[in-house]
Amino acid sequence: MxxxxxxxxxxxxxxxxxxxxxxxxxxxxxxxxxxxxxxxxxxxxxxxxxxxxxxxxxxxxxxxxxxxxxxxxxxxxxxxxxxxxxxxxxxxxxxxxxxxxxxxxxGRAWFAGLEFKCDERALVPRSPLAELIRNEYAPWWAGKAPGSLLDLCCGGGCIGIAAAVHQQNLDVVIADIDDAALSLARENIAFHSVADRVAAVKSDLFGGLSGRRFDIILCNPPYVDASDLAAMPAEFLAEPPLGLGSGEDGLDMSRRLLKSVADYLTPQGLLFLEVGNSWEALDSELAGLPLTWIEFSEGGHGVLLLRAEELPQVTEHLAADP
CATH class of the missing domain: 1.10.238 (Recoverin; domain 1)
Structure with a gap:
C-alpha cells in the first residue's frame, strides 16, 4: 500500500x-x-x-x-x-x-548479527555486550559452558535472546520493570523461536527473581548522567526516557544493583555491567578495588566485569560511602 x-x-x-x-x-x-x-x-x-x-x-x-x-x-x-x-x-x-x-x-534492528523487532517500546539495540556474547564470554569464563544467564534491564530483549541463539544449551531469563518493553521482548522471543529457553519476567532489578542464581548476568541499565542527557541529540528523545537517565551521575540504578547482585550469582558467576560514559564516575567511586574494565575490539566502552568472589568487597565499599 x-x-x-x-x-x-x-x-x-x-x-x-x-x-x-x-x-x-x-x-x-x-x-x-x-x-x-x-x-x-x-x-x-x-x-x-x-x-x-x-x-x-x-x-x-x-x-x-x-x-x-x-x-x-x-x-x-x-x-x-x-x-x-x-x-x-x-x-x-x-x-x-x-x-x-x-x-x-x-521496525527492525540488528544486534550480535541477528535481526530483532524494534519500536518505541524499548531503546534501539546497541551495546558492546554483543561482542562478549559472540565470544562466549571468553577469556573471563573458563571451564564448562555457562548454563544460565540473566539479561537484566532487558528492554526489547536483544541481549538475552542473542545469548540464547548463540549458545544452544543456555537457559535465559530476561527481566525489566517496564511492561511495554517486555511486550516487545516477548515478540522477539517468538520471532527467534526460543520460548523453550528464554523466559521474560517483570522485575524491578532483582525484585521478581527471588531464589534464582545465574552463571552470567548481563546488565545494560539506564546509565546516562544528567549532563549527557541534557545534551543528547533529538533522536534520543524518541526513545523511552526510563531506559536512559539514572540520576545526576548516571549510577543510581547501578549502585542498587551492585549492593544486591551477589545473591543472584552462582559461586563461579560473572557480572558484566555496562555503564557507558559513566564508567569514570563508577571507577572513582570504587577506587582502591581491583576492577576489570573490558576493552572491545569492535568498539564500545564502559563495561565492568565483576566475579562473584569480588562482590563482597564492592558491597562493603558502597555501604561505607556516606
Missing part, C-alpha cells in the same frame, strides 16, 4: 529542501543517490545502527525494497516501485523532520 507523503505544500517544501523528487526514480542507484543526498543535507544524528549518511541510506533503501542487507552493486540497476519510493519518502520525512531513529521507522 502506498504511503501518502508527497501531497500538500508542507511535503512539497520538504521534497525541495532536501533535493528529493516526487516522481519515482528510474533505478535503485538513482534512489540511493537522492536518499543519501537528503540525509547529508539534514542535521540528523547517526548512532542507532549506522554511523554515516551513506550507511543509513543503504540500510533504508534495501529495507524498503526488501533486499538483503549484504546486497552488492548488482542491485543498483534494478527498478524501484512507486509504493517503495513512497515508503522511502515517508521514512525520510520521519527521520529528518521528526528525528526518529531509523529502526523505529523500519
Amino acid at each position: 502506498m504511503v501518502a507523503t508527497s501531497s500538500g505544500s508542507g511535503n512539497a517544501v520538504f521534497l525541495k529542501d532536501y533535493g528529493l523528487d516526487r516522481a519515482t526514480p528510474g533505478t535503485v542507484g538513482e534512489a540511493l543517490e537522492q536518499t543519501h543526498g537528503a540525509l547529508k543535507r539534514a542535521d540528523v544524528f547517526f548512532g542507532h545502527g549506522s554511523d554515516s549518511a551513506w550507511d543509513e541510506a543503504v540500510f533504508m533503501l534495501l529495507s524498503a525494497l526488501g533486499l538483503p542487507l549484504d546486497s552488492g552493486d548488482e542491485v543498483l540497476a534494478g527498478a524501484v516501485g512507486d509504493d517503495e519510493w513512497a515508503t522511502i519518502l515517508h521514512w525520510l520525512q520521519g527521520r529528518i523532520i521528526d528525528r526518529k531513529p531509523l529502526p523505529y521507522l523500519t
Whole structure:
C-alpha cells in the first residue's frame, strides 16, 4: 500500500529542501543517490545502527525494497516501485523532520548479527555486550559452558535472546520493570523461536527473581548522567526516557544493583555491567578495588566485569560511602 507523503505544500517544501523528487526514480542507484543526498543535507544524528549518511541510506533503501542487507552493486540497476519510493519518502520525512531513529521507522534492528523487532517500546539495540556474547564470554569464563544467564534491564530483549541463539544449551531469563518493553521482548522471543529457553519476567532489578542464581548476568541499565542527557541529540528523545537517565551521575540504578547482585550469582558467576560514559564516575567511586574494565575490539566502552568472589568487597565499599 502506498504511503501518502508527497501531497500538500508542507511535503512539497520538504521534497525541495532536501533535493528529493516526487516522481519515482528510474533505478535503485538513482534512489540511493537522492536518499543519501537528503540525509547529508539534514542535521540528523547517526548512532542507532549506522554511523554515516551513506550507511543509513543503504540500510533504508534495501529495507524498503526488501533486499538483503549484504546486497552488492548488482542491485543498483534494478527498478524501484512507486509504493517503495513512497515508503522511502515517508521514512525520510520521519527521520529528518521528526528525528526518529531509523529502526523505529523500519521496525527492525540488528544486534550480535541477528535481526530483532524494534519500536518505541524499548531503546534501539546497541551495546558492546554483543561482542562478549559472540565470544562466549571468553577469556573471563573458563571451564564448562555457562548454563544460565540473566539479561537484566532487558528492554526489547536483544541481549538475552542473542545469548540464547548463540549458545544452544543456555537457559535465559530476561527481566525489566517496564511492561511495554517486555511486550516487545516477548515478540522477539517468538520471532527467534526460543520460548523453550528464554523466559521474560517483570522485575524491578532483582525484585521478581527471588531464589534464582545465574552463571552470567548481563546488565545494560539506564546509565546516562544528567549532563549527557541534557545534551543528547533529538533522536534520543524518541526513545523511552526510563531506559536512559539514572540520576545526576548516571549510577543510581547501578549502585542498587551492585549492593544486591551477589545473591543472584552462582559461586563461579560473572557480572558484566555496562555503564557507558559513566564508567569514570563508577571507577572513582570504587577506587582502591581491583576492577576489570573490558576493552572491545569492535568498539564500545564502559563495561565492568565483576566475579562473584569480588562482590563482597564492592558491597562493603558502597555501604561505607556516606
